[in-house]
Amino acid sequence: MSMIEFHDVQKYYEHFHALIDINLEIDKGETVVLIGPSGSGKSTLVRTINGLERIQAGKLIVNNHDLSSPNTNFDILRRDVGMVFQHFYLYANKTVLENIMLAPRIVLKMPEEQNRTEALKLLDMVGLKEKANNMPSQISGGQQQRVAIARSLAMKPRLLLFDEPTSALDPEMIDDVLQVIKRVTSVSDMTSLIVTHEMGFAKEVANRVIFMDAGQIVEDDQKESFFQQPKTERARKFLSKIITH
Amino acid sequence: MINIITHYGHQLLIGLGWTVLSSVLALFFSLIIGSFFAIMEVVPNKTARIIGRAYVEILRNIPLLVITMFFYLVIPLYFVKINGFTAGTIGLTLYTSAFIAETIRSGIQSVDIGQMEGARSVGMTYWQAMRNIILPQAFKIVIPPLGNQFINLVKNSSVLAFVAGFDLMYQANSIASITFDTINSYFVVGIMYLIVTMPLSYYMRYLEKRVA
Numbered sequence: 001m002s003m004i005e006f007h008d009v010q011k012y013y014e015h016f017h018a019l020i021d022i023n024l025e026i027d028k029g030e031t032v033v034l035i036g037p038s039g040s041g042k043s044t045l046v047r048t049i050n051g052l053e054r055i056q057a058g059k060l061i062v063n064n065h066d067l068s069s070p071n072t073n074f075d076i077l078r079r080d081v082g083m084v085f086q087h088f089y090l091y092a093n094k095t096v097l098e099n100i101m102l103a104p105r106i107v108l109k110m111p112e113e114q115n116r117t118e119a120l121k122l123l124d125m126v127g128l129k130e131k132a133n134n135m136p137s138q139i140s141g142g143q144q145q146r147v148a149i150a151r152s153l154a155m156k157p158r159l160l161l162f163d164e165p166t167s168a169l170d171p172e173m174i175d176d177v178l179q180v181i182k183r184v185t186s187v188s189d190m191t192s193l194i195v196t197h198e199m200g201f202a203k204e205v206a207n208r209v210i211f212m213d214a215g216q217i218v219e220d221d222q223k224e225s226f227f228q229q230p231k232t233e234r235a236r237k238f239l240s241k242i243i244t245h
Numbered sequence: 246m247i248n249i250i251t252h253y254g255h256q257l258l259i260g261l262g263w264t265v266l267s268s269v270l271a272l273f274f275s276l277i278i279g280s281f282f283a284i285m286e287v288v289p290n291k292t293a294r295i296i297g298r299a300y301v302e303i304l305r306n307i308p309l310l311v312i313t314m315f316f317y318l319v320i321p322l323y324f325v326k327i328n329g330f331t332a333g334t335i336g337l338t339l340y341t342s343a344f345i346a347e348t349i350r351s352g353i354q355s356v357d358i359g360q361m362e363g364a365r366s367v368g369m370t371y372w373q374a375m376r377n378i379i380l381p382q383a384f385k386i387v388i389p390p391l392g393n394q395f396i397n398l399v400k401n402s403s404v405l406a407f408v409a410g411f412d413l414m415y416q417a418n419s420i421a422s423i424t425f426d427t428i429n430s431y432f433v434v435g436i437m438y439l440i441v442t443m444p445l446s447y448y449m450r451y452l453e454k455r456v457a
Contacts, residue, residue, distance in 0.1 A: 052365070052366070074365075075370050078366055085359065085363065085366075087359055089366075092360065093382050093385075102369075103368060106369065107373070154367075155367050
């Protein structure tokens with residue numbers, strides 16, 4: 001069963017062709033890593049999946065919702081499709097705990113007691129229970145990102161999208177966040193798609209690697225074969241540059 | 246000056262009362278109307294945005310006195326008869342609401358776009374995100390410029406004097422024309438405006454500190 005299906009998807013920003021002929025199928029439970037140089041369309045692709053960016057042509061089906069149809073209710077789609085952003089985007093006017101509890105309360109109408117218990121459990125899972133009553137501005141970037149992950153998980157998503165979750169972090173913060181992501185993605189029934197520049201991490205968590213360049217999917221392969229012998233010259237070049245630095 | 250206060254104190258207090266009443270009413274309604282049009286200006290719906298934009302541009306670019314005269318002289322001709330106080334307060338409300346809409350709109354737009362994306366990504370609707378995340382943050386940003394608008398509003402209520410609204414400015418004109426003591430008449434009234442605006446100014450500062 002597939003969770004995400006792209007069929008000849010095209011995305012334009014004015015005259016710029018950002019996604020070109022995207023064909024991609026991701027099955028339920030897969031952990032897929034999306035890599036490629038800056039400006040290659042990775043973020044755009046991920047953002048089309050929860051409708052933060054709209055596509056202009058082709059067919060896109062996510063969790064049985066047809067995103068190419070004008071009648072799609074994106075709010076309902078997003079209940080099951082979480083997203084973790086590069087810059088966290090925690091609600092600046094809410095405490096850490098409220099950041100996690102708000103959506104389950106007003107979107108899912110979850111009872112307050114259950115909501116609180118589950119939120120605290122998630123905070124504990126990301127190692128930040130003692131920060132429950134802090135404001136986002138009072139905790140570090142790495143901690144904010146862990147809270148953001150907990151916030152997404154509170155909705156019990158079937159699909160979780162990560163858009164460069166560690167790119168804005170100080171080097172010593174990155175590992176804590178990666179550990180959390182690793183734990184989260186190992187839950188078997190959740191599908192994840194991760195845009196990252198962390199190759200070591202990609203090797204560790206991915207089942208499958210997609211390489212993009214200039215708006216196109218250049219390679220789509222199992223992790224082992226991708227890292228050991230990439231099929232295209234473009235991917236080989238990319239990997240050699242990344243690994244040697 | 247003492248002379249003016251002792252002889253015309255009662256008249257001045259009446260003026261103060263009408264000025265305060267007009268200001269409070271205009272402040273209340275312009276805040277509601279202004280917030281409404283501010284939101285109209287930022288919603289995804291294009292028609293709503295055009296209407297919001299048009300309202301703001303028209304009302305903030307016509308002099309307050311012209312708007313007030315319109316309600317005082319033109320409306321009674323075709324619709325209902327309204328007195329000077331009402332006409333002036335309506336004019337003041339509409340005029341100020343355009344500036345308040347602009348202030349609040351810029352506040353909303355200065356909230357990081359990521360706040361909206363973060364909220365939408367967990368399934369909140371546009372309005373849920375607006376109410377819980379965007380507007381509370383925008384309100385904080387907007388307090389200082391909103392304070393300016395409120396102070397302007399109190400001072401602009403002197404437009405009532407032109408339409409027999411019995412406010413402070415009206416009483417100043419009246420006392421000056423009776424006593425020919427123009428200097429002291431306007432001096433006293435100036436101080437009375439200060440008595441209203443200074444506490445307002447300090448309250449806005451206090452509010453700014455408290456929510457920051």
